[in-house]
Amino acid sequence: MSRSVPQDPPAPDNDGLPEEAGGLRKIIHVDMDAFFASVEQRDNPHLRGKPVAVGGSSGRGVVAAASYEARRFGVRSAMPSVTAKRLCPDLVFVKSRFDAYREASRQIRAVFEHHTPLVEPLSLDEAYLDVTEDRLGIGSATRIAELIRQEIPAKTRLTASAGVSYNKFLAKLASDQNKPDGLCVIRPGEGADFVATLPIRRFHGVGPKAEEKMKRLGIETGADLAARDIAFLRTHFGSFADYLFRAARGIDLRPVRPHRIRKSVGGERTFSQDIGGAGALRDTLEDIIDIVWERIERAEARGRTVTLKLKYNDFSIITRAKSIPQRPHSSKGGEWIEDKARFARLARELLEEALPLPLPIRLMGLTLSNLDRGKADEPPRDEAQLSLL
Structure with missing residues (x-):
């Protein structure tokens, strides 16, 4: 397997990542390999x-x-x-x-928390860690990442890739750089140059449709994106422009949030061709049920509300929702959607109630929300990654 590990700097507390100078922190993104x-x-x-x-x-x-x-x-x-x-x-x-995956994830989480209490899980198999002040006083984020990558296989017989940088955006890009079983470090002063070399598709949140649009505008790399001013980006990408402007410069001010509350779990699919027939719509819904339920299981989530989202080919959007009523003080089941059969039944009912559609659709999505707070203390993956295709 490929393995690219930059050399640690001479002093353990001097890996080029300052303690918090200029708002910079020491961030590690760990992503398990084909978990x-x-x-x-x-x-x-x-x-x-x-x-x-x-x-x-x-x-x-x-x-x-x-x-x-x-x-x-x-x-x-x-x-x-x-x-x-x-x-x-x-x-x-x-x-x-999922029982096996959750058990492995718990072992991996324990490795993270051995080094820092600031762990923001994105799913069972990846997380951000803020090691600006680490528990063991090691000081070097690069060294901590390498130790984590040694401890994980020792405890789980699985491998992980890691990215080290001064913000979350760059750390996540770095963890993808040398997969599998690799390590990449992006130090202060290197972020903008690193991003400039990347194809635009590597930017999180840029899917196939956005990539096509960018290429039509002559934007194929991070450098091309950085060359466009904010007015140009807002004209063509609306609210997405501010993220693109910062990302092209390697800027990300989001903190690592160890206790973010998940509000929903879901996903959506944009079609290459519009769909209007009832049979095709039902088949597509089954695909989305499978994928979204896998995400629900991965997040160990349960909720009370299923929402169906449809975007017509004129870009208008409708949503339909069904909820399981809460039963206070009830010890019986039924107040939560916690099995696939029930989730699928509600999703199918929502689609059937919407048929026949007045127009073909270009997008369909499903979401489980109104989550059990006791099981919803892990954040979802970055919102930009929720698109299925």
Whole structure:
């Protein structure tokens, strides 16, 4: 496996990341390598070295995760299983085992918290850590990241990649740079130059549609984006412009938030062609149910409200919601949507009540909200990443 680890600076407290000068902090982003699939390969020796997909293999199944052996064939998460099988005929499908993933995640979280109390989990398999002041007094964020990457395989027999920088945006970009099992450091003064070299698709939140639009405007790299002023970006990208302007310069002022409250879990899909037929709409809904429920399980969330979002081809949007009534002081089940069958039933009811649609749609989404606060103390993935395709 590729491995690129920059050398630590001579002094343990001098890795180029200041204690908080100018608002800069020492941030690590840790991302497990093909987490679900790697757990399956760890626990089943017969799967090691083979292309593995976690998810359903049926006609309506969706890939929840893919091993690196499968990714070489173009298999990706959120891909329909039939497409994945066509790309990789030898692909081995295994059913998800969230109990195993959660147990591994708990072990990994303990490693993080050994070094800092400021841990912001994004999901079971990735998190931000603020180590500006670390528990062990090591001082070097680079050294802490390397220690974490040694401790995780020692305790879980799984590998992780890490990015180290002075803000969350750059740390996350860095963790993707040398995957799998890699480490990348972006020091103060290097952020803008690092971002300038990246294809625009590497910017979190820039999906295929936004990428196409940017290319039509002559924006293909971070440098191209940085060359546009804020007025130009607001004209073409509206409220997204401020994020793009800062990102192109490597600026991100968000703190690591260890106790953010999740408000919802969901996802949406934008279609390459508009969909209007009832049969196609129902089939699409089943795909979205599969993918969103995987996210719900990954987040260990349960809620009371399911919302269906539809965007018509004239760009108008409607939402429809159904809620499970709360039963105060009830010890019986039923007050939470905590199984896939119930979530799917409510989603299907919402679609059926909306049919027939007055116009074809270009986007469909599902969300579970009104969450149990006791199970919702982990933040969702960055909002920009919620699009399925």
